Amino acid sequence: MRLSPLTIKKIRRFKSIKRGYWSLIIFALMVTLSLGAELLVNRRALIVHYQGRYYFPVYGRMLPGKTFGLDYNYETNYRKLAKVFASRHAGDWVLMPVVPYGPYENDLKPNRYPPFAPSFADRHFLGTDTIGRDVLARLVYGFRIAVFFSLALLAANFLIGVSIGSAMGFWGGKFDLFFQRIIEIWSNVPFLYVIIIISSIVVPNFFMLVVIMALFGWISITWTIRTMAYKEKAREYVLAARAMGASDLRIIFRHIIPNTVAIIVTFAPFAVSSGIISLTSLDYLGFGLPPPTPSWGELLQQGWANLDAWWIVASVIVAMVITLLTVTFIGEAVREAYDPRMHTTYE
Amino acid sequence: MNTTAAGEIILDIRHLSTVFKTDEGRLPAVTDVSFSLGKGRTLGLVGESGCGKTVTALSIMRLLPQPAGQIVAGRILFDQMDLVRLPADRMRRVRGGRIAMIFQEPMTALNPVQPIGRQLREMFLLHAGGLSPAAMRRRCIDLLQRVGIPEAQRRLEDYPHQISGGMRQRVMIAMALSVAPEILIADEPTTALDVTVQAQILALIDDLQQAEGMSMIFITHDLGVIAEICDDVVVMYAGQVVEMASVTRLFRTPRHPYTQGLLASIPRLEHPAKSRLETIPGMVPGLAEMPAGCRFINRCPHAFLDCKTPPPLVDLGDGHSARCFLYGSGRESGA
Numbered sequence: 001m002r003l004s005p006l007t008i009k010k011i012r013r014f015k016s017i018k019r020g021y022w023s024l025i026i027f028a029l030m031v032t033l034s035l036g037a038e039l040l041v042n043r044r045a046l047i048v049h050y051q052g053r054y055y056f057p058v059y060g061r062m063l064p065g066k067t068f069g070l071d072y073n074y075e076t077n078y079r080k081l082a083k084v085f086a087s088r089h090a091g092d093w094v095l096m097p098v099v100p101y102g103p104y105e106n107d108l109k110p111n112r113y114p115p116f117a118p119s120f121a122d123r124h125f126l127g128t129d130t131i132g133r134d135v136l137a138r139l140v141y142g143f144r145i146a147v148f149f150s151l152a153l154l155a156a157n158f159l160i161g162v163s164i165g166s167a168m169g170f171w172g173g174k175f176d177l178f179f180q181r182i183i184e185i186w187s188n189v190p191f192l193y194v195i196i197i198i199s200s201i202v203v204p205n206f207f208m209l210v211v212i213m214a215l216f217g218w219i220s221i222t223w224t225i226r227t228m229a230y231k232e233k234a235r236e237y238v239l240a241a242r243a244m245g246a247s248d249l250r251i252i253f254r255h256i257i258p259n260t261v262a263i264i265v266t267f268a269p270f271a272v273s274s275g276i277i278s279l280t281s282l283d284y285l286g287f288g289l290p291p292p293t294p295s296w297g298e299l300l301q302q303g304w305a306n307l308d309a310w311w312i313v314a315s316v317i318v319a320m321v322i323t324l325l326t327v328t329f330i331g332e333a334v335r336e337a338y339d340p341r342m343h344t345t346y347e
Numbered sequence: 348m349n350t351t352a353a354g355e356i357i358l359d360i361r362h363l364s365t366v367f368k369t370d371e372g373r374l375p376a377v378t379d380v381s382f383s384l385g386k387g388r389t390l391g392l393v394g395e396s397g398c399g400k401t402v403t404a405l406s407i408m409r410l411l412p413q414p415a416g417q418i419v420a421g422r423i424l425f426d427q428m429d430l431v432r433l434p435a436d437r438m439r440r441v442r443g444g445r446i447a448m449i450f451q452e453p454m455t456a457l458n459p460v461q462p463i464g465r466q467l468r469e470m471f472l473l474h475a476g477g478l479s480p481a482a483m484r485r486r487c488i489d490l491l492q493r494v495g496i497p498e499a500q501r502r503l504e505d506y507p508h509q510i511s512g513g514m515r516q517r518v519m520i521a522m523a524l525s526v527a528p529e530i531l532i533a534d535e536p537t538t539a540l541d542v543t544v545q546a547q548i549l550a551l552i553d554d555l556q557q558a559e560g561m562s563m564i565f566i567t568h569d570l571g572v573i574a575e576i577c578d579d580v581v582v583m584y585a586g587q588v589v590e591m592a593s594v595t596r597l598f599r600t601p602r603h604p605y606t607q608g609l610l611a612s613i614p615r616l617e618h619p620a621k622s623r624l625e626t627i628p629g630m631v632p633g634l635a636e637m638p639a640g641c642r643f644i645n646r647c648p649h650a651f652l653d654c655k656t657p658p659p660l661v662d663l664g665d666g667h668s669a670r671c672f673l674y675g676s677g678r679e680s681g682a
Contacts, residue, residue, distance in 0.1 A: 004460070004506055173414060236455040242410050243450075244522065245443030245473050254469070258460045 013337040020333020023326035030323070034144040041137045043102035045078035047095040050085075058097075099123060101134035103141040103294040108132045115309040127311040129302050135315050141294040143319065149210065150275025154268060156214035161221030162264065166252050168222070169229025176226070183219055191216045195287050203290045213278065221267060228260040262338045269331030273324050280320070296320060357562045358384040358407070358446075358530055363421035363431075365399075365406045367634070368414070374634035376402040376416070378586045381660075384530065389556065389563045391577035391594070393570060393609070397631060399586040400566045404532050406431075407564075408448055409438050425530075444474040447523035451535040453515035457507040463518050464503030467491075470525040490521040495551060513544035517551065524555060531556070531563045537572065549576060570613055574598060579666075582606050585631055585642040588660065592667035602669035604647045641672070649673060 003011075015021050033040065038058050048055040050068050057063050057078070065072040068081055082094035100123055101107055107128060108114065114132035118125060126135040168176045198204065198212060232238065233256065241251050282288035283297025291298065296316055303313030365377040377399040384390045392400045405411050406418050409430060423430040425446070430438065442448075450456045458466060467487045471478050478486070484503070491499035494517040507515055516536060523531055533552060537545040553576050556563050565577055573580055573594065580597045582590040582605065590603040601607045608627040629646035638644050640655040647654065653672045661674045 004462070005509065006506070236450060236452050237458045239410060240448075240450055240456040240519070241458070241469075243408055243442055243448040244470055245439045245441075246469070247439060250473075254461075255458050259458070261460070 010337045014333050017333040017336055020329050020336075023329035023333070027323070027326040027330060030143065030326075031147055034140055034147065037140050037144060038097075040097050041099040041101070041103075041134075041140050042097045043078065043100065043105050045081070045094045045096050048078070048081070048092075049094075050092045099125065099134060099136050099140075101137045103133065103137040104292055105134070105137075106132040107134065115306060115312065117309075118311050126315045127309070129299065129312055130306055130309070135299065135312055138294040138299055139296070139315060139319050142296045142299065143323065145206070145289070145294065146276045146279050146296060147272075149206065149279050150272045152207075152210045153213055153217060153275045154271045156210055157217040157221055157271065158264060158268075160214065160218035162225050162257060162260075164218070165222040165225030166229040166256055166260070169226040169231075170233050170248065170252050170256060172230070172233075183222065186216075187219050189216070195282065199287045204288075206289060209279075209282075209289060213275075221264075221271075224263055224267070225260055228263055229256050232256045232259045266331075266335045266338050269327050269334055273327040273331070276320075276323060276327070354388075355386040356383045357386040357425070358564075359422075359424040360403075360407070361422045361424070363403065363406060363423065364419050365402050365411065365416060366419050367412075367416050371635050375637065376586055376634060377406065380421070380583070380586075380588050382581045382588060382591055384562050384564060385579070386562055387560050388578040389565055389576055391573040391580045392564060392566045392583060393568060393573055393580060394583035395568055395631060397634075398583045400568075400583055401534055402586075403583070404448065404534050404564065404566055407532065408442055408446065409433075410442075410448075440474070443470065443523075443528070444526055445528050446530040446532065447526075447528040448532040448534065449516070449519045449523045449536050451538050453512050453519055453539060456519055457515055459507055462504050462506055463510070467503075467518070467522055467525060470522050474526040486525070490525055491518070493555070494518070494521045494524075495547075496521075512540055513548060516540060516544075516548055520548075520552065520555070524559065524561075527559060527561075529562060531561050532566070533563060534566045535568070536565075538567070538569075552576070570609060582609070585637065586634070587642060587670060589643065589671075590667075590669040592663075593665075596665065596667050600667075602663060602667070602674060603643075603671050604649055604673075605643050606669075608646075641670075 044057045062075045065076045085092040116128045118127040280297040283295040299316045363380045366373045488499045590606045612625040644654045660670045662668045
């Protein structure tokens with residue numbers, strides 16, 4: 001596929017906005033790393049060398065302790081296994097990830113009570129939370145959930161918003177009026193109460209939460225796309241397409257929506273950041289994803305309740321600031337790259 | 348009446364009336380228009396802005412702005428079908444496939460976010476299903492070459508903003524001709540272009556029409572263009588047909604005072620230098636304040652008492668007719 005020269009121009013312009021460009025690189029790196037989080041932050045070992053054989057327990061079935069000559073049938077504790085191997089001097093070894101803790105795992109110590117402060121010796125780089133789970137592990141897995149949650153939410157919102165919005169703008173008339181009233185009524189339903197009521201009846205899982213939030217999130221993009229579709233519909237190429245015998249749906253999908261892509265792309269980064277914020281705040285209030293799902297909101301709430309364990313609150317806040325800042329910078333740069341007023345310069 | 352000088356009729360418009368519903372009520376944009384297009388012939392539709400030329404064309408295509416524009420009476424007969432009453436899905440197959448239209452503004456009539464090759468291909472997808480992608484590509488290149496676009500192969504990937512206005516109009520023509528329509532409606536296709544390009548595009552349209560044996564309705568306000576490429580002429584004024592004739596008759600013996608005024612207002616080489624440019628005094632009446640009688644009454648140099656009642660279209664023989672009381676005793680003919 002050949003990119004349109006205008007698109008190339010926009011990409012070049014985006015790259016020239018250094019803040020946004022670097023934010024994109026950082027954010028993309030963070031997302032990529034979080035996709036491979038199991039290789040970086042995991043209670044399972046990366047490689048185990050035992051009696052001449054290699055094991056790769058990261059992805060795959062649970063390996064019981066007996067596999068490695070231990071005396072239990074539940075999942076191997078690889079950190080202890082490493083110590084056992086080290087004391088035996090039999091040439092066996094274990095390679096652990098950088099952070100050798102899982103997000104659900106309580107690392108308790110005799111005669112001490114969590115939260116434990118950050119410690120490089122224990123490899124709890126950001127300490128543990130109030131029940132001994134590694135903060136970094138929960139941050140990383142929580143980030144992954146939050147990002148994919150907001151991407152799923154964005155996809156759902158835009159799917160509903162773009163289809164209804166372009167239909168409203170394109171067909172106009174009674175159809176448009178009807179949906180306008182529906183939206184006005186619907187947008188007066190208090191979102192937070194609905195969430196509270198629903199999550200007091202059923203514990204929402206990931207997809208349910210996406211669906212519930214999409215029920216309330218499609219409205220703003222719908223208005224915007226409606227306006228754009230109205231504008232595009234009046235342009236002559238739509239009449240020309242009609243004169244060529246194109247059907248309404250074909251005109252909407254082949255002509256009008258591609259012409260609103262600028263708006264969709266410009267909205268997307270801001271939608272991602274607002275998605276992260278809403279999930280975090282719902283989790284903070286305890287109405288989001290059920291515990292023990294790793295979540296920034298839940299960490300924030302713990303940290304707020306235990307301010308003397310400052311590392312919890314500090315880590316979450318730093319992580320949130322970095323994430324939201326990069327996403328917002330990306331959004332700003334995209335918006336600027338798409339700004340038509342910037343394209344009147346001659347090269 | 349309504350037979351053209353030669354041969355078979357392909358499109359017959361009878362008593363077409365189109366109104367626009369607005370806040371000021373129903374405005375008659377086109378009233379009782381009848382004319383017919385002979386097969387393989389070019390019919391010119393002339394008149395000043397707002398006289399209903401474009402509305403007539405859009406009525407034929409059933410593309411009036413919705414929901415305001417509506418055909419309230421009349422029939423448009425094409426291939427034993429009445430286009431006014433044709434179901435929407437069948438009308439869609441007629442549009443583009445059998446009756447194509449090109450527009451005034453080549454700048455805006457192409458989708459700005461799609462390469463022109465893709466837009467051309469769309470015509471084949473809509474009306475000539477079953478072509479392989481390679482065959483479609485070949486036909487697109489062939490079409491672009493036929494409308495005189497150099498380096499057609501490379502141009503397929505170009506976006507509309509990368510080519511000039513004249514080129515864009517050529518692309519529009521290529522799109523209109525891609526599936527060999529029987530009728531081409533050209534709505535002021537050269538108005539937005541500069542004069543040298545205008546001549547090229549006119550010559551191109553003329554050539555292609557001859558080659559394809561297509562019939563054409565050519566809408567313009569430029570009598571010079573009419574003289575150049577049309578066989579028959581329909582002169583419209585304030586939503587009505589005021590005169591129609593073959594092009595030679597119309598230019599030699601214009602009958603309706605409006606047509607006479609139009610012809611007189613063309614500057615001519617034989618006019619003495621710096622002489623005053625002829626104009627038709629007054630303004631076209633607005634759609635809301637149409638006079639009850641002859642619609643040209645307020646600007647007509649010959650207006651008399653009879654003109655307070657609507658004049659009929661008087662048959663002057665040989666396919667020539669004019670809507671004026673100056674000719675004939677009046678009521679025996681009509682539209």
